[in-house]
Amino acid sequence: MTVGERRGASELRFLDPAILSRLGTLELKARTVVEGFLTGLHRSPFKGFSVEFAEYRQYLPGDPLQTIDWKVYARSDRLYVKKFEEETNVECHLLLDVSGSMSYGSHAVTKLRYGSMLAASLAYLMNRQRDAVGLTTFDERIVSMTPPSARPSHLRSILVALDSIAGGSKTNVTRPLQQLAEGIGKRGIVVLISDLLDEPERIIDGLRHFRFRGSDVIVFHLLDPAELTFPFERATRFRDMELGDEVMAVPSVVRERYLESLNAAIERYKRELGSCGIDYSLVDTSTPLDFALMSYLSTRGRAR
């Protein structure tokens, strides 16, 4: 299913990012997204990942076998399953690219704004699930860093940090990723939100560092619809948002070659990141955030 098709199928259920961006605070946006997203799920498979024991109950068909308490079965010859209090056992690191290129947006929402909402929604979701969540923003260096914590009040710190983001300079994913990889001691989930407008080789190498250290990695590759379709018509001077230089192009002439290059890069990310066990999600910034959340929860499920 393509991004466009997914968007068409979901537009009745989910809030359009443009509408969402007009909501009040980032917390409200995050809550709106996450609650709406969770309400839409028929059954949450993600409840009960904590290690804090809550109660026993009799085994019912369909319960995971690993939840059966075999000691009780040995003593009583009955199958009981353990119920646990929800408690974090995963550190989530949100890495948000705030470089100049992220400030691009052909419609109401820039990639940076979309990325901020996505990061806020993920943070809200993680915090709601008692996962420790931290936020790091970077361009060619680390701009800000909020360490992971599962405390409910920690969410506010992250949202404040996201609210204060301004567009940065050039993208250089490599150095920040190396620094973060060395700084994360515990296994966890690393979520990279970026337009990946850097050398693919360096980005992939940087992300491999996290995998080597045992972390699960999910990459949200944000691209504006104008970047995905190159809809320009007349001859235009395109100014690089990071470097400031200009190139003159006739869109009808360059469109095919541009899309070829872009799709080749996307395919490369999919292929090489997938081979490393890294989840890659291409996100059209005109589509609802729910798809991104779904991708996260899928990865989160593997991290149990």
Add this chain to the structure above:
Amino acid sequence: MFGLSFLAPLFLAGAVAAAIPILLHLFHRRAEPVVDFAAMRYLRQAPVEQSRRRRVREFVLLALRVAALALMAFAFARPYFASASSALADGATVVLVDTSASLTAPGQFEQVRTRAADVIRRVPVTQAVAVLSFAHTADLVSPLAADHSLALAALSQLQPGGGATSYAAALRRAGEELAGRPGRIVVVTDLQESGWATGMTDGALPDNVTVDVEPVVMPSGNLALTSLRIEGGEAIAGLSNYSADAATAQVVFAAGERRLGAVPLTVPPQGSADARLAVAGIVLGPLSGPLSGPLSGPLSATIADARGYAADNVRYAVADGDGGIFVLAVSASGNPADSLYLERALTIAGGAGGFQFRSIAAAALSSLDDRTFGGVDVVAILGSRGLDQRGRQRLAQFVEAGGGMLVAAGPDVEPDMLTQSPAKVVKTGWQVRDAVATNFAPDDSRHPVFRLFGGAGTLSNVTFSRSALLKAGAEGTVIARYTDGTPAVIEERTGKGRVLLLASDLNYRWNDFPLQPSFVPFVHETVRYLAASRAARTEYLVGELPGHGTSTGVVMIGTRQVAINIDPRESDPGVITTDAFRDSVARIQTLTVQEAGVADQQREDGQGLWRYGLLLMLLTLVGEGLIGRRPG
């Protein structure tokens, strides 16, 4: 700059159009919208223009477009190089030295040299100097150069000749030498009035050229031989006295180096007189036989005039016989009987306006002296036996050079002798046919030979008992036929000459033509027609014959002798004032604006720089197109 001038400089204003691409470049270079874009990494992999490269490319395109428009304006302005030497910045001086016949009085030309040398020495060393000699034409003897010693050296080599003065031609040539740059022309001359008599509109001097005159003193008087002619057995020399006193001179007549006699004469002041010497009966040249006509060959008359011009103290003439057309009859034996009827027919009209006749054997033709043969107008071939190869070649050259030839294809003329190569005297062949009685029937009654007879007329009474069967071809035109339809007379044109081929004889052997009353007029008309192409001037003035310099005398033109004399007007020592000379120059200046334009146009046409301009413009546009289409 670099001597570059323009025939239509107004078109250079079109170069202002070069500002159009500049203005477009300055004010419309941001026509495309500028859009901030993030995914430039992928866009740059497409064929787009980098800004820096685009800027360089835009400047190159701008330069090419400006150059194309400027080149178009340049081409339309019709550029040309006025002269390669125009780069000389400090102006130039052209010294015109009069070498005409009127500078041949004793001591006169030394004055000319002295004056001209003074002029050259006064020229500033930073200026270039050229020296031209002039009479009827102007010749460059020392080109424009900063080294004045070259001009002085060239000056010392000059000598006066027999040419007539033509100031207009001289000034025009000097103007060409200056090639449009400002300068000064100094004319060292005797200010002879007749120098303006010819070629008044022939000069061309731009307004930025000044003309100065260095006058040379004229002799106080001049006695000149102004004509020499032969009339009625007399050699007549005309003398003119251009002085206030009567002049006495002895006119000496000579034929070549042979003195014929001297005639003393007194010429009244400002008047003229003729000296006459009887020359009838005087044999000139090495002719072996008796001369049946008047004098022929070169003749000269000289006087001794110590104070006047030396060049007009001698005059030449070529006596062309004056008795009329010289017919040389070539017969088998040279015996007068072989050409009796022809001779009788011609001598009836001997003397002035008539004919000279001489008979010679065919075998002796090759040994006939050049001077005698040069005076022959028509050769009548009545017999060919004994005609050798050299004789045939001589005949062929004679016709080629304009001589007339009558070939009577009678019993003594062998067709092979005249029609065989290499000396192919006659192109049309013939053969003797059996006896057949026929009469004349002119084919073209308007032909000059037959016009007198009004068609066949009395010619039809001529009876031909035998005749030659002419093989008419493309080379000849049948102008008369026999009554049986076969050609009777064929005309051929060879080079400048004419050949008439009569298909019978002229000596009462194959026909009764010599006994008919139409014979004499037929012979006269035929000979006059054949001699028409031979008629030519025997006297020329210095300068009229190219390649013969400025000397006088008798020279050969082809097979003919002609006399070259000085222009009688050159003997008149009348002068004009310096102011009048300058006025004449000014008049030329007003006349030459248009002519200068014509000269410029011819120069521009010859150089054709506009073609290179347009070619460069096309190349520039091609380059612009290639660079414009190429993505950055």
